[in-house]
Every structure is written in C-alpha cells, then in structure tokens.
Amino acid sequence: MTGMAEFNRETLTALLSEADGVLDRARRASLLLDAAVPLPGIRATVELPGSGGWLIPPGAVAWPEQLYALAELDRLPGTRERFRSQIAAAAVLASLREKAKGAAPGFFGRLFGGAGLEDSRRAAQELQARLADPAFGALDREVGGHLAAVEEAARHQGRGVQLHPGSHGTPGHLTAAAREAFGRAVGHPALIFTQYDAARQASVLARARALAQDPNSEPALRGRAEHLLSSLTAERAGILLRQLPVDALRTATNERLRFTGLESVGVNTVADVLEAPLGRLTQVHGIGGQTARRLKAAAETLRREAVVTHTTGIGDTPTTAAAGLVRVLAHFDQINNLDEAQRARRRRILDYAGRVPAGGGLWDAALTPDAAGWEQFSDDIAWADAHREILEPADPVRVGEETWADYLARPAHYQALLATLLDLEFEGGDDLAADVLERIRSLRLDRTHLTDLQLRGYQSFGARFTLVQEKVVLGDDMGLGKTVQALAVAAHLAAQGQRRTLVVCPASVITNWVRESRRFTDLPVYRAHGAGREEAVAAWADTGGICAITYDGARTTSLPAPDLVVVDEAHMVKNPAAARTRAVRELIDAASHALLLTGTPLENRVDEFATLVSFVAPDLVSAGMSSMSAADFRVRIAPAYLRRNQTDVLDELPEKLEQLDWIDLTPADEAHYADTVRRGSFMAMRRAAMTTPDAVPAKLERIREIVGEAEEAGRRVIIFTYFLDVLDVLEADLGHRVVGRLSGAVPPATRQSLIDALGSAPGGSVLLAQITAAGTGLNIQSASVVILVEPQVKPSIEAQAIARAHRMGQTSSVMVHRLIGDDTVDERMLEMLAGKAQLFDAYARPSESAAVHDAVDVTEGQLAEMIIAAERERLGYVS
Incomplete structure (x- = not known):
C-alpha cells in the first residue's frame, strides 16, 4: 500500500458527499432533459364568436407542472449541452463513488483489507482527482447555477401561472412561455x-x-x-x-x-x-x-x-x-x-x-x-x-x-313570426362587400310609421339594403313581398324627415299600391290617377306621404322631386329611348333614394338589367356588360341589385302563396259594369269586368301581366272562371299560349290529354278551365300559377279548384291570384264571405261547423239579392 493515499472517515465522508451532490445535479439535469411539456388542459375557456379568441376565467387552464422549469431551461444559452456533459461525467463518478465507499475502513478492515482496500483507495483517489479538476468543477458549478434558476422558476409556478406581468414578480419570459403554450393548445400561435x-x-x-x-x-x-x-x-x-x-x-x-x-x-x-x-x-x-x-x-x-x-x-x-x-x-x-x-x-x-x-x-x-x-x-x-x-x-x-x-x-304574418322566433331567416346579399353588409346589418329600421306588418328577415334586409345603397334594383322572386319592402323604406325615410314617396306603376296595380300603403303604414296616401290627379299630386307635394301614379301619369304630370321613387314592374322602362323611360329617369335622378322593383330573373335579360342598373348606379355599367355571364354580371352589379328566390328565403316552402289583385276598372269597364247593375243582373255584374265591349278590360290586362311574369319564371298557368263567355275572351286574347280549354263540353277522356299537354308545354302556357267543370277530380300539378278571374259564391269551390294544382306531388309553390275589381260586385262578395264578416258569424260558428267544408257558403239567391241592393244604392239607382 506504499504510495497509496489514505482516507480517514471525515475526509472520505466529505468526498462522498461532494460526489453525491454532483450525482444529484446530474439526476435532476437528466430528468429535465427527458421531460416533454404536454399541452395545457383547456377546461373552462370560452371561444369567442368568429374564432376571435378565448375568454380564460381563473382556473380554466390546467397548466403542465414543469412549464416554467423547462421554459427557464430553454432560456439559458447552451444549458442542454452543459447538462449532457455533466451527466456523462457524473456517470463515471457514480461507479467510482460506489467503489470508494470502503477507502476508510476500521482497524480490522485495514488489517485484513488486502486487494479490496487498495481498489477502494484507488477509486477514492480517482474520484477526488476528478472532482478537483478545475474544468469539471466549472461545468458542475454552471449546471448547479442553471438548476437553481430552473428551480426558482418552478417555485414561481407554484404560486400560480401568470399570463401578464405584475406584482407577482414572475419574470416576463415565463409569462411569455405560458402564452405560447396556450396558443399551441388552441392551435393559434399569434x-x-x-x-x-x-x-x-x-x-x-x-x-x-x-x-x-x-x-x-x-x-x-x-x-x-x-x-x-x-x-x-x-x-x-x-x-x-x-x-x-x-x-x-x-x-x-x-x-x-x-x-x-x-x-x-x-x-x-x-x-x-x-x-x-x-x-x-x-x-x-x-x-x-x-x-x-x-x-x-x-x-x-x-x-x-x-x-x-x-x-x-x-x-x-x-x-x-x-x-x-x-x-x-x-x-x-x-x-x-x-x-x-x-x-x-x-x-x-x-x-x-x-x-x-x-x-x-x-x-x-x-x-x-x-x-x-x-x-x-x-x-x-x-x-x-x-x-x-x-x-x-x-x-x-x-x-x-x-x-x-x-x-x-x-297566415304570412304568423309564418314570419315563426321564422323570426326560430331564427330561420335568410338575408341574401352574398355578393356584397363585407363593409356594405356590416352597414346594412347595423342599420336600425325605423318602424314608427309601419302598422300591422311583421317583416320577414329577408324583407327587412331588402329595405335596409335600399336605405344604405340609396338607389337599387330589387329583383326578388314573385310572392316575396317587394311591395312591403318598399313601404318599409318609405316609412323609415318619412321618420327621418324625407316625406315624399312616389310610386310609379302600371294602372292595373295602382289600386293595390293604394290599399297596401294604407294597410301597412299610417302615412298619407294619394291616388294620382284619373279625375283629380292634379289635386292629389298637389296635396302630396304639400303634406308628403305616398303618391301612386301610372307611367303615363308620371310622363304627363308636373311632379315635385320625390325623396323616394319606387318603380314597380321596372322592366317596363327597359327601353332608354321611350318617353316613359326618360320621365322615370328624371325622377330617379331627382330623388335621394330609388327602388326599382321587378320579378324578372336576371339570367333571362342581362342586357335589360344593365339598362335598369344604369338608372340607379351608372358607375357599375360599362361597355360589353351584356355579353358577361349572369354570374359575373351579378357580382359586378351586387352593390345595386338584390334578388332572393322563394327556395332561398321561405324556409317553410309554402305550398300556396295567395294574393288579392285589386283591379282598377277602366272608364269603359265602369260604364259597362254600371249598366249591368242598373239592369240588376247578378251574373252579368260578376263577369262585367271581363266582357267590356269594344275595349280591353282591366282584368284582362292584369291577366296578360301575370302570364308574362309566369313565362319569365318558367311557370305554367291555369285560369279558372265560372263563365263560358269569359273563357271565350281569354282564348281569343291569349292565343297560342292556350294549350287547352276545360269545360263541361269536354269529354272526361279528353280532359287528361289537355292536362298532359300542359305538363309538356313551356313556361307561360295556359290551361283555361270552367271552375264548375275542372274544379274537382283532376290533378294539374304542372301548373304552379292559378288565376281566379272572379270570386265564387261558394268559397269551397275556389278551394277545390286551387287544390287541383295545390296537392301532393306538386314540386313548386303555387301562386294564387284572385282578381278583385275595385268597388264592384267582387269586393262586395269578399266583404260578405270574409271569415270575420256578418255572414261568417251567422252561418259558420266554429263550435257548430268546424268539420263542415262548406260552412261559410250561402245560397246564391241570398248573396245576389244583398249585393245587387248594395251596388244599386252605391251607384244611385235606388233612393
């Protein structure tokens, strides 16, 4: 044992303790190197709308235990390399430390130690030398310092993970690590x-x-x-x-x-x-x-x-x-x-x-x-x-x-309530820029002057689109309520002090505009048509409100500048050279807001729509637009054109869309009708509005318009009337559009062939039908537009006629037009047969007739007697 240094117990204990410290640091460093930080557990955070971020209430995140420690480790330069070097060196020390334990034995150990004692002392000497090596000592001290920093970071985490600097004293790099970890957990680093x-x-x-x-x-x-x-x-x-x-x-x-x-x-x-x-x-x-x-x-x-x-x-x-x-x-x-x-x-x-x-x-x-x-x-x-x-x-x-x-x-009011309650509304306007959509959606529609009107979501959107864009074309499909959207715009502008709304429309719908305006708004309403036209315009100019005038009236009447001009059936001004078009264009230019209404699909008339758009937004129109595809054209004119289809906006897909078409009789119609009243002929009164001699009746004009709209929309039409001579008038006027005529004279075997012919005919084709002959027993699903030329004495007859098209197997919504002559036998019949009128109360108490289909029917004699008396008194034929 000569030359072999001896270790007493104190020296050896100190040496082994120093080695234990190095080995402990190596163990801790190894655990850190082997650790992988799991993602935070997202327990109670709340994602904001539109992927806008997350709300993080206290305790909402389960943070990994070593988040801060590993963040600190990564912050210190070269730490992982130092740890690996220290761990490698410590691996040798572990073996030496084990052998060196016996380097300071007692008396008998020294006496009988032999070769084992020498090996222990040799291991102790080597252990001592390695621990005394200045390079290793520096490495170990550096690792120890890094471990101390890491453990201090861990103590910070023990006081709570922080996402913001503050009095808690958590270093900024640790809060940054927590933020980065959260971002990784939610998949959004920035x-x-x-x-x-x-x-x-x-x-x-x-x-x-x-x-x-x-x-x-x-x-x-x-x-x-x-x-x-x-x-x-x-x-x-x-x-x-x-x-x-x-x-x-x-x-x-x-x-x-x-x-x-x-x-x-x-x-x-x-x-x-x-x-x-x-x-x-x-x-x-x-x-x-x-x-x-x-x-x-x-x-x-x-x-x-x-x-x-x-x-x-x-x-x-x-x-x-x-x-x-x-x-x-x-x-x-x-x-x-x-x-x-x-x-x-x-x-x-x-x-x-x-x-x-x-x-x-x-x-x-x-x-x-x-x-x-x-x-x-x-x-x-x-x-x-x-x-x-x-x-x-x-x-x-x-x-x-x-x-x-x-x-x-x-029914439309309740369906609108259902769509609103269930949040089923569709707006449209998908081609609009985001900033325009935001302005439309943020505009609050002033409803001060609206009465008894539950706007559908798409209708409110259409009104607000008009108010934001100021001059637009509204091309919604038939039956979607373009009229009420225009009235909502007029009511809003009136509430803002812009009081004058001018409606320019065909004579056949002027009565409808007057009635709808009075029903859904409390604004003054003026009818500038026929006698008293100039006086109506003057009153409107003075008080404001809604003034309805025909195209010819707009061309020939001196009109003050309106705040809003509504042009109904706007395709009637598609010819820029026409006098009526020039007159309407001047009104549009003079108004702050303009709304052109048309149900004609864009895809059918790209060139004509370019003309209409040029009236309201000339900057959107350029040469060659008529050759654009419909899709490209729609995107181009989106700031000034809005169209929604029934299948898009009517979530309930109503099988039946019914409307009353109020018809303003021409002077010739009125004279002919008055003569039938004077003669006291109930049947002549009922068909008078279609049989005016030597003139085109106003009802026939409206039928032409409906058939034209149906042709544009690709729909087929069935027209019901009680009277054979009315069928004669319709057949002569509609000509090649008529695919057949169903009446009592047509054999049952032939009727189906006429129905089949309608099924293969193009849009705008018409089947004429006498309501008593074709109102029951037939399936006419190929027709999706139904025209009832005059009211029937029994409402059940009308319901059965409509049911020919409105039945299982019909794939299109059914448009039902009831033509009602203003101030005629038609209106009297509506009043007397209405659900809440006197005859309903007398003949159809719900408790007595809930299961009786014809409960509101009355005899023809009773009805005729009452109506003839009322009309004769109204026209002055009785005292």
Whole structure:
C-alpha cells in the first residue's frame, strides 16, 4: 500500500458527499432533459364568436407542472449541452463513488483489507482527482447555477401561472412561455393577451340566465315552438305515409321484395306496414320473417325522409300541434318588440350565458389579431348593461281564443313570426362587400310609421339594403313581398324627415299600391290617377306621404322631386329611348333614394338589367356588360341589385302563396259594369269586368301581366272562371299560349290529354278551365300559377279548384291570384264571405261547423239579392 493515499472517515465522508451532490445535479439535469411539456388542459375557456379568441376565467387552464422549469431551461444559452456533459461525467463518478465507499475502513478492515482496500483507495483517489479538476468543477458549478434558476422558476409556478406581468414578480419570459403554450393548445400561435374585470359581464349574464328560465320569455317560447313544429312534422309525415300505397316501398330499397297479398291482412299503405306487427306480415303466403323485417326497414326509411324533408309551414288544418304552435306565435307576437339588430344581440348574449362560467374578478382573454370576436362580445355586454330592459323578464300575456281564425286571416304574418322566433331567416346579399353588409346589418329600421306588418328577415334586409345603397334594383322572386319592402323604406325615410314617396306603376296595380300603403303604414296616401290627379299630386307635394301614379301619369304630370321613387314592374322602362323611360329617369335622378322593383330573373335579360342598373348606379355599367355571364354580371352589379328566390328565403316552402289583385276598372269597364247593375243582373255584374265591349278590360290586362311574369319564371298557368263567355275572351286574347280549354263540353277522356299537354308545354302556357267543370277530380300539378278571374259564391269551390294544382306531388309553390275589381260586385262578395264578416258569424260558428267544408257558403239567391241592393244604392239607382 506504499504510495497509496489514505482516507480517514471525515475526509472520505466529505468526498462522498461532494460526489453525491454532483450525482444529484446530474439526476435532476437528466430528468429535465427527458421531460416533454404536454399541452395545457383547456377546461373552462370560452371561444369567442368568429374564432376571435378565448375568454380564460381563473382556473380554466390546467397548466403542465414543469412549464416554467423547462421554459427557464430553454432560456439559458447552451444549458442542454452543459447538462449532457455533466451527466456523462457524473456517470463515471457514480461507479467510482460506489467503489470508494470502503477507502476508510476500521482497524480490522485495514488489517485484513488486502486487494479490496487498495481498489477502494484507488477509486477514492480517482474520484477526488476528478472532482478537483478545475474544468469539471466549472461545468458542475454552471449546471448547479442553471438548476437553481430552473428551480426558482418552478417555485414561481407554484404560486400560480401568470399570463401578464405584475406584482407577482414572475419574470416576463415565463409569462411569455405560458402564452405560447396556450396558443399551441388552441392551435393559434399569434394571440394577443389582455386582462379585464368581469364584474359587469357577470351581472349581465346572470340576468340573461334568469331570462332563459322565464316561461314567458322568447327562449322558452322558442323551445315550445320547436317541440310543436316537430310534432306537426310527425303528424304530416303520418298523413303522407297513410296516402302512400305499399308499392311505394320499392323506391326505398334496391332489393326485390314481395308485396302481393298484404291487402288480405289489412296492410294497404306504408303507414300500415309501420304499424303492423311482424306476425301479421308473415301471415301472408311467401313473406317470411326476413322479408317482413325488410318491409319494415323500407317503411322506416320513407318515414325518416318524410320527417327530414318536411317544411316549416303551419298549414291549414288545426291539428293539436298546429293550433298549439299558432298560440305560441300569438304569444310571441305580443312580446316581440325587438328589431333585427337587438334580437341578434340578445340571442348572442343568451348564447354567452349558456357557455360562459359565472363569476367576476379578473379574467384573461387571448385574442386573435383582428380581435373582432372580442370587440363584439365586449360591445354586446356593454349594450346589455346600458339597455337593461332587453333582459327583463317578460310580462305574462293572455292569448285569445280566436288565434286560429286570426292565423287563417293572416297566415304570412304568423309564418314570419315563426321564422323570426326560430331564427330561420335568410338575408341574401352574398355578393356584397363585407363593409356594405356590416352597414346594412347595423342599420336600425325605423318602424314608427309601419302598422300591422311583421317583416320577414329577408324583407327587412331588402329595405335596409335600399336605405344604405340609396338607389337599387330589387329583383326578388314573385310572392316575396317587394311591395312591403318598399313601404318599409318609405316609412323609415318619412321618420327621418324625407316625406315624399312616389310610386310609379302600371294602372292595373295602382289600386293595390293604394290599399297596401294604407294597410301597412299610417302615412298619407294619394291616388294620382284619373279625375283629380292634379289635386292629389298637389296635396302630396304639400303634406308628403305616398303618391301612386301610372307611367303615363308620371310622363304627363308636373311632379315635385320625390325623396323616394319606387318603380314597380321596372322592366317596363327597359327601353332608354321611350318617353316613359326618360320621365322615370328624371325622377330617379331627382330623388335621394330609388327602388326599382321587378320579378324578372336576371339570367333571362342581362342586357335589360344593365339598362335598369344604369338608372340607379351608372358607375357599375360599362361597355360589353351584356355579353358577361349572369354570374359575373351579378357580382359586378351586387352593390345595386338584390334578388332572393322563394327556395332561398321561405324556409317553410309554402305550398300556396295567395294574393288579392285589386283591379282598377277602366272608364269603359265602369260604364259597362254600371249598366249591368242598373239592369240588376247578378251574373252579368260578376263577369262585367271581363266582357267590356269594344275595349280591353282591366282584368284582362292584369291577366296578360301575370302570364308574362309566369313565362319569365318558367311557370305554367291555369285560369279558372265560372263563365263560358269569359273563357271565350281569354282564348281569343291569349292565343297560342292556350294549350287547352276545360269545360263541361269536354269529354272526361279528353280532359287528361289537355292536362298532359300542359305538363309538356313551356313556361307561360295556359290551361283555361270552367271552375264548375275542372274544379274537382283532376290533378294539374304542372301548373304552379292559378288565376281566379272572379270570386265564387261558394268559397269551397275556389278551394277545390286551387287544390287541383295545390296537392301532393306538386314540386313548386303555387301562386294564387284572385282578381278583385275595385268597388264592384267582387269586393262586395269578399266583404260578405270574409271569415270575420256578418255572414261568417251567422252561418259558420266554429263550435257548430268546424268539420263542415262548406260552412261559410250561402245560397246564391241570398248573396245576389244583398249585393245587387248594395251596388244599386252605391251607384244611385235606388233612393
């Protein structure tokens, strides 16, 4: 043992302790190098609208334990390389340390130690030398310092992970690490973090949660409406399945199933297949258990399709679900006092209330660079805090017993309420620039002068589009309410002090404009047509309001500059050289706002639309536009042109769109009609507006317009009248458009061939029909426009005639036009047969006649006697 240094216990203990320190640092460094930071656990954060960022309430994130430690490790330059070097060196020290433990034995150890003792002392000497090496000592001290920094970072995390600097003293690089980790967890690396006081938010959302629980509130009504609509859909699916024969199951499966013999066990329809137990189906010879199950599966497939594809139309049958839904909508009508922007805000706040945890205090927010979602959220909360009434509980209301009758009188109003309540509205305007859309959506429509008008969402959008863009073309499909959109614009402008609205329209619809204006607004309404035209214009110029004038009247009358000019049937001014076009163009130029209405699809007349657009937005029109594709043209003129189709905006896809077309008789019509009244001939009075001698009757002019619109839209037309001589007039005037004439003289075998001819005819083709001969027993689904030339004595006759086109198998919505001569027998008949008039009360009390289809019918003699007397008195033929 000569030359071998000896170690006493104290020296060896100190050496081993020093080695243990190095090995411990190596162990800790190794654990850090091996650690991988998992993503934070996102437990209770709330994503803002439009991927705008996240709200982070206290405790919403489960942070990885070593987040700060590893962040500190990565911050120190070269640390991982130093750790690896120290760990490699420490690996040798571990073996030496184990051998060196025996380098300071007791007496007997020294006496009998032998070679083992020498090995221990040699290991201790080498251990001592390595620990004394200046380079290793420097490395170890550096690692120790780094470990101390890392552990200090870990202690900071023990006091809570911070996303912002502050008095907590967490270094900035550690808060930056937390932010970066959160961004990785949500998949958005470029986030902006802020902190805010959630006290106001907590107060607003607490009120919103209370409102959501209120049984009289809009959210509760929405839930009941959804449930009832689902029940109504199931009812209708059941009706449809009861009408489908069993053979319809072949369309639901590619397999060859056996159907013969099912009628022997009382299974005749798809509904019967669903309801029948398997045992009954297998009683039929040739139908085993597998086939019976396949039949059931095919029937269930049809049932699901019927439920999924059904519309949200309420219909005309007061089933339990339909009547209940109407009562919910009547309730909603009484508490519905918000406009579109307010309702959108409240619904967003109610959505926040369902997703944002309760509680105040300091919250964090991680925002995307544009921060639009955060701005919307903050603005919504501030708005709700400033308008506390928006979240106040709804007052209980009483719904009357006559809701179904009111619905039948105003079905469009209730369908609009349903679309609003269920948030089913479609706006359109997809081609508009984002800033224009934002201006339209943020505009609050002033409804001060609107009365009894529940605007659909798309109608409100159309009005606000006009107000923002000022001069536009509205090309909505037929039946979507272009008139009420124009009236909403007029009412808004009047509330802002721009009082004069001028409606330029064909003479055939001037009465309709006057009536609709008086029905839906409280503005003064003037009819500048016929005698007194100049006086009407002068009064309008003085008081403001709505003045309706014909194209010829606009050309020949001196008119003051309007604030709003509405041009109905605007395709009538498509010729720039025409005098009427020049007159209308001058009015458009003089007005601050202009609205051109036309139902002609853009795709059919690109060149004509270029002319119309040039009237309202000349900067959008350039040479060669007529050769553009319709899609490119639409994008180009989007700032001035808006069109929505029925299939886009009518979520309920109404099978029947009915309207009254008020017809203003020509002077010749009036003279002819007066003569029939003088003679006291009820039948002559009823057909007088179509049989004026030596002149074109006003009703015939309107029929020409409807048929022309139908041709533009690719629709076919069926025209019903009671009178054969009226059929003669129509057949002579419409000429080649008429594919056939159905009357009592046409044999039954020939009638179907005429119907088939209509089915293969082009749009605008017409089938003429005597209502008593073609009003029952025929399927005429190929016609989607129905014209009733005159009212019928029995409303059931009209309903049955409409049902020829409005029935299962019809794929298009049915447009029903009832032509009503203004101040004629037609109007008297409407008054006497209306649902709420005296005759309805006398002959059709709901408790007595709910199941009687002809309950509101009266005898022709009674009706004729009353109407003749009323008309003779009105025209001065009796004292």
